[in-house]
Amino acid sequence: MNEEEIWQSVLAQIQFHISPANFATWFKNTSVLSRKDGLVLISVPNNFSKEWMENKYNKLILEIIKSLDQGVREIKYITGSHNQKTKEMAPSPIAVLVEPEQLEFQELQVDKDTNLNPRYGFDNFIVGPFNELPFAAAMAITKSPGSVYNPLFVYGGVGLGKTHLLQAIGNQIIKDLPDKRIKYLSSEKLTSSIVNAIKNRAIDSLKNLYKTIDVLIVDDIQFLAGKEKTQEEFFHIFNALYEKNKQIILSSDRPPKAIPALEERLKSRFEGGMIADISFPDYETRLAILKTKAQEKGISVSDEIIEYIAVNIQRNVRELEGALNRLSAHQKMTGKTINLAITQALLKNIIKNPTKITSFKKIIKTVAEFYDLKEEEILCDSRKKEIVKPRQIAMFLLRTELKNSFPFIGRKFRGKDHTTAIYSCNKVSIEVEKNENFAGEIELIKQRIYNI
Amino acid sequence: MKVILLKDNFKKGLSIVEKIVGKNLNLPILNNVLIAAEKNFLGLSTTDLEIAIRYWILVKTEEEGKITIPAKLLSSLVNFISDEKITLEIKNQILQIQHKENINQINGLSSEEFPIIPKIERKNSIEVNSIPFCQGLAQVIDFCAQTQIRPEISGIYFNIQKDKISLAATDSFRLAEKIILFGKQIIENQESSFILPQKAARELINIFSAGDQKIKIFFSNNQVMFEYPLTEVDHPQVQVISRLIDGQYPNYIEIIPTKYETEIVVQKEEFLNQIKAASLFSGKTNEIQIKTNIKKEGIEILSQNTDIGENKSFMPCKIEGKEAVISFNYRFLIDGLINMKSQEINLLLSGEEGPAVLKPIGDATYTYVVMPIKK
Numbered sequence: 030m031n032e033e034e035i036w037q038s039v040l041a042q043i044q045f046h047i048s049p050a051n052f053a054t055w056f057k058n059t060s061v062l063s064r065k066d067g068l069v070l071i072s073v074p075n076n077f078s079k080e081w082m083e084n085k086y087n088k089l090i091l092e093i094i095k096s097l098d099q100g101v102r103e104i105k106y107i108t109g110s111h112n113q114k115t116k117e118m119a120p121s122p123i124a125v126l127v128e129p130e131q132l133e134f135q136e137l138q139v140d141k142d143t144n145l146n147p148r149y150g151f152d153n154f155i156v157g158p159f160n161e162l163p164f165a166a167a168m169a170i171t172k173s174p175g176s177v178y179n180p181l182f183v184y185g186g187v188g189l190g191k192t193h194l195l196q197a198i199g200n201q202i203i204k205d206l207p208d209k210r211i212k213y214l215s216s217e218k219l220t221s222s223i224v225n226a227i228k229n230r231a232i233d234s235l236k237n238l239y240k241t242i243d244v245l246i247v248d249d250i251q252f253l254a255g256k257e258k259t260q261e262e263f264f265h266i267f268n269a270l271y272e273k274n275k276q277i278i279l280s281s282d283r284p285p286k287a288i289p290a291l292e293e294r295l296k297s298r299f300e301g302g303m304i305a306d307i308s309f310p311d312y313e314t315r316l317a318i319l320k321t322k323a324q325e326k327g328i329s330v331s332d333e334i335i336e337y338i339a340v341n342i343q344r345n346v347r348e349l350e351g352a353l354n355r356l357s358a359h360q361k362m363t364g365k366t367i368n369l370a371i372t373q374a375l376l377k378n379i380i381k382n383p384t385k386i387t388s389f390k391k392i393i394k395t396v397a398e399f400y401d402l403k404e405e406e407i408l409c410d411s412r413k414k415e416i417v418k419p420r421q422i423a424m425f426l427l428r429t430e431l432k433n434s435f436p437f438i439g440r441k442f443r444g445k446d447h448t449t450a451i452y453s454c455n456k457v458s459i460e461v462e463k464n465e466n467f468a469g470e471i472e473l474i475k476q477r478i479y480n481i
Numbered sequence: 482m483k484v485i486l487l488k489d490n491f492k493k494g495l496s497i498v499e500k501i502v503g504k505n506l507n508l509p510i511l512n513n514v515l516i517a518a519e520k521n522f523l524g525l526s527t528t529d530l531e532i533a534i535r536y537w538i539l540v541k542t543e544e545e546g547k548i549t550i551p552a553k554l555l556s557s558l559v560n561f562i563s564d565e566k567i568t569l570e571i572k573n574q575i576l577q578i579q580h581k582e583n584i585n586q587i588n589g590l591s592s593e594e595f596p597i598i599p600k601i602e603r604k605n606s607i608e609v610n611s612i613p614f615c616q617g618l619a620q621v622i623d624f625c626a627q628t629q630i631r632p633e634i635s636g637i638y639f640n641i642q643k644d645k646i647s648l649a650a651t652d653s654f655r656l657a658e659k660i661i662l663f664g665k666q667i668i669e670n671q672e673s674s675f676i677l678p679q680k681a682a683r684e685l686i687n688i689f690s691a692g693d694q695k696i697k698i699f700f701s702n703n704q705v706m707f708e709y710p711l712t713e714v715d716h717p718q719v720q721v722i723s724r725l726i727d728g729q730y731p732n733y734i735e736i737i738p739t740k741y742e743t744e745i746v747v748q749k750e751e752f753l754n755q756i757k758a759a760s761l762f763s764g765k766t767n768e769i770q771i772k773t774n775i776k777k778e779g780i781e782i783l784s785q786n787t788d789i790g791e792n793k794s795f796m797p798c799k800i801e802g803k804e805a806v807i808s809f810n811y812r813f814l815i816d817g818l819i820n821m822k823s824q825e826i827n828l829l830l831s832g833e834e835g836p837a838v839l840k841p842i843g844d845a846t847y848t849y850v851v852m853p854i855k856k
Contacts, residue, residue, distance in 0.1 A: 054508045054530070075724050076599035076704055077530045084597055108703050109727065130766065131810060132834060132852040133653045136736045137634065141729055354855065 030097065032061040036071075039093050046089060055081050067102040069094060072109065079106045130358065143203065144213040149196035155321060157314025160190065163305035167194055171201040174209060174244050174276035178303035180267075183280045185307030186476045188347030191280040194307070195246050198278060202244055209243040216252040220259045232262065239266045244276040250299075251281040254401060255290040264295055271298070287470050289401035289415075306469060315339040315349060322350055328357040334372050341376070344476060352376050387430055387478050389441065395478045396423040408442055422471065424450050425457035430478070482518045482546025482571040486538055488562050488580070491523075494536040495556040497688055497719060498527040501534060502552040510549060515595045516569070516576070517547035522716065523569075526598060527552060532681050533598045534688075535720040539713060547592040550576050558585060598722060601706045606699045607641060607667045611709065614661065615690040617648055618682050620820045620847060621657040624650040625679040633728030636676040641668055649733050650679075655813050655851040656736050657820070662846065675700055676730055681723035688719060703727065737850055738838060743773060743802040743830040745780060746842065752826070753818050755794050759784040760811040762792040767810040768854050771828075775800050784811075807833045808854040814839075817849035 030038075036059070044052050055078055062070040071090075073079050082090070083106055094101045139146050156164045163183045170178060183191055199211045214222075226235035239245065245266075253260055270277055281288060284306070285299040310318065319335045334356070342348045355375050356367050365371075397404045400419040407420050420442065427433045427441075428450070435447040435454075442450075461468045498514055505511040508530075515526040523540040526533065548571050555576075559567075564580040571577075571589075578585045618637065626634040640647040646661045685707055689696060692709060699706040703725050711718040759769045764786035772781040779798055785791035807830055818826065823841035830837050833856060839849040 050508050075530065077528070077533075077596050080597035080599050130768070130854045131654055132855055134651065134656065134736050134836070134850075134852060136733075137631075137651065137653045137731050139731075141732060358856075 032064055035064070035094065035097055036061040038097060039090060042093050043086070043089065047086075055086070062107065064098070064101070067100050069101055069104045071104060071106050073106050074108070076108050079108050082106050143199060143211045144218075145196050145199045145203070145211065147200060149193045150200050151197045153321070153325070154190065154193055154197050155314065155318050157310050157317065159310045159314060160185075160194070160307045163194055163307055166303050166305050167198045170276060170278070171198055171205060174202055174206070175274040179271065179274070180277035180279055180299060180302040182285060182299050182302065182304045183278070183307065184282060184284050184304070186282060186309070186344070186473055188345040189307045189309070190346055191307060192248055195248055195278055195280055199244065199246055210241060211244040211246070212239070212242045213246040213248070215248045216250050219247055219263065220253070220256055223259050223262050227258070236262070236266060236269075240269045240273075242270065242275065244278070245270055246278045248280050249282070250279045251283060251288045251291075253291065253295075254288055257292075260292050260295055264292070264298075267295070267298060277302075283399075283470060283473055284466055286466065308469070308472075309344050310346065312339055315343070318346060318349055319353065322353050326353060326357055328353065328360060330356060330367060331369075333369055334367065337369060337372060338376070389427065389431065389433075391478055392426050392430065393423055396426065396474060399474050399477065410443055421453040421457050422474065424453040425471075426474070426478070428454045430475070482516075482548065482569070483543040484518045484523050484540040485543070485566060485568050486523060486540040488559065488565055488567050490538045491567060492556075492559050492562075494525050494538050495552070495559055498525045498534045498536050499552045499556045500684060500687060501529045501532050502527050503529065505529070510590055510594050511596070512551055512553070513549035513590060513595065514552040514555065515547065515549045515592055517592065518542050518545050518569075520545075526595075528596055528598060530596065531678065531724050532684060533596075533720075533722045534684070535598065535717075535722075537711065537716060537718055539711070546571050548574065548576055548589040549592055549595050550587050550589045554587060558587075599704060601699050601704050601722065602701050603699055605668075605670070605673060605701065606697055607646075608695045608697050609646070609661065609663075609667075611689045611692045611694060611696050614696060615686050617646075617659040617661045619686050619690075620659045621648050621650040622679060622682050622686065623816060624652055624655055624657045626652040632726050633676060633730055636678045636726045637682050638674065638676055638730040638733070640672065640674040642672050643668065649730075651731075651733060651736070654810075655817065655849065656733060657817070657850075658733070658737070658848045660846040673700065674730065675705060676726040676728065677705060678723060678726055681705075681721065684721060688721065700725075736836065737848060738829070738831045738836055741802065741829040741831050741838070742835075743800065743805045745773065745801075745828040745830070746799040746825055747780070747796065747828060748798070749818060749821060749824060749826045749841075751796055752828075753815065755782050755796055756811050756814050756818075758782075758794065759792045760815075762786050762789055763811055764789070766854070767812055768808050769811045769814075770806065770808045772806045773800050773804050775804055802830075805830045805833065806856075807837065808856060809837070809851065810854060813851045817851060820849070821847065 040056060043056070058074040059078070060072050062072045071082070073082060087104060091101070091104055094104065135146065138148060154164070166178045166181055170181060183194060185191055196213060199213050202209055202211055222235060223232070226232045253263065267277060279299060284304060285291070285296045288296070316335060316339045319338055323330055323335070338349065338352050342352060356372065359371065359375055360367055393404055393407060396419050397407050400415070402416065402419060406416055407423055424438050424442070427438050428435070435450040438450040439445040439447045457471070461471055495514070502512055502514070511529060517524045517526070518540065521539060521542060522537045525536040525538070528534070558578065562580055566580065568579040569576060570579070574589050574591065576587045576589050578587070621637060625636055629635060634651055634653065638649040640649070644663050644666055648659045648661070650657055689707070689709060694710055694712070697708045699708070705723055705725055707721045708717045709719040710716070756769065759782045760767070762784040763769050769782060769784040772783060774781060777795070778800060779795050780800070782794045782796070783792065817839045821839070821841035823843050825842040827840040827842055828837065829840070834853060836850050836852055839851070841847055
């Protein structure tokens, strides 16, 4: 007879000895925790039950258990939810029905140990040609973390689902392999925990803590740029985990090579596994995303409208969602169904005109920021490699985006000759053709220019 | 049992213990108060199996004994007694109440059936003054989540540190934190924390707000006891014992932003009035909009409803940082503001979809965080 059966049979007999009211009050949510060496541990829901059992029913329960198992000599009662089934029912991400407009603290959804948000899963992750590769790598990792593609480095622009993918990997591993220890961190959190550890002289205990993790996920790793001490400590943690075949997953808005002020040894380690980029979703995928999101939010929009949004918002999944949110808010406020004309009016601000507006200043500023340089440095005469390349890119962008004339561009850069400008633009455009990574970099910079 | 006692003491004691007595159909004995005479004290106890309240009255005991009596009935009866001295006597499961020539007899139930009130280890304890403690509790109590889906945020989080107690409550839309400072060490061991059910906290405020003595708090893994002393002799007067909520409280400190985009200083009363005026036009969603105007040095408060009309008001204030347009549920703003006593308050914004913080100026111990409504 196992524990559960013993307890069932105790309950079955006890109900003849006491009133139904007492039975319901005191025996609800009780169970046998263990039975060993003649000692039976019984879990009770609260201290009132505990006192009552110990003082009133102990003799009766002991007698019944003894008649079932002669070896039992003693019973102990423990309060607590040691095996309450309800605990395991994590709040389902969709079940919460509040007014959609009222925002909630996201931090509360987050699991305290893993830092993962259960909202992100593979079931609501839409796969298209633009993210097939990272998705396939992610799926492989969830099957056997640590043994394939280690580290996985995912990069791509804003709002394309990097965080979603990273968190979904974590959540899936929790589900499939519950004994793995997972930690999700933004690089900001990583930095602050290292800084705190240094302050409290507890860096060793922090390192030891990280070294026990089976899957370490660090989001937005590009923010480690320039933080030398953090990089050093992270390097050690990285090595320790890597040697033990623990899975490491990283994300960034650009490939490792393009992250400025990142130590060479870290760069080369990041490149040592699998690098996968998320590019922009194509038209069909955008349609699929919009349809799924509309279904999630419970708004009915015609195909015509969905197509309109998909055609006009091309570069950002988050913006697609934002557009739908606007429609849904409008529908709720006015109660009218939405037609194409209303959509066009509502989305006027989000959808940029085909002729994008930017300026000389914006381009210089963005390029400088992207490569972690000062604006003056780009405009100066320096022939250092790390400045020459950004300067050439800036000239290229001025030419392609603003259609500035070559002499104008030359003048802006401390009166350089127009031939210098021509040479730069040609060099960059050839490189874009040849080198896919480089093209991606340019694309990211362009995206930033138009996002500010 | 036979005791003689003062009516006022009896009345006060009953009024305190009867609060948690409800209509319990499952276990009718929970509707009763346990009356027990022991040595020089008459003890009154009630419980709903989550909270228990015990109260002691100094009495002249002629014979010890105990019985349970329907609490509401006894309390109503005592309210009508005008004499000073009462004699209580038990005869065969009947409580006889005698004052001068009047005699009442109430049928009781055996004390054997009454739940045993759990004992608590006296290992971990701290002492707090009842007035600041109850005021602090009252400032956060309304923000516990009302849902049982996530039991850990349905109560008040107590975090006891070296020289202070932090109280926090959140319902996932807003969060209130109150820090009670002691200026001296209150606990020897490391930090301790527990989650107190909201209902127990309400009882504490009801019972202890009036007194100005020290409350002793004893806590263990799953229980807590608040004890208030008798002034005349060294004996507890009231004990409130409650279960604690099982679970880990979220790391709420992370919710409170440390950097802000826009920092506003406003007169509290005027701000509150403007919000109340705007609320009349806010419609079903309770939405009002706050719009900064740095050039005019003030904020606009806007609300509109197609059926009623609209509100547009301006109030001058100090602003630093970026311009902001942000919408709130007006109820959430009012709930936070009414817990602040200062003349001026800080309204700190972090973008139109980021958490906003309200703080009374000159009182760093209270922080209220509220999430806006999505545009």
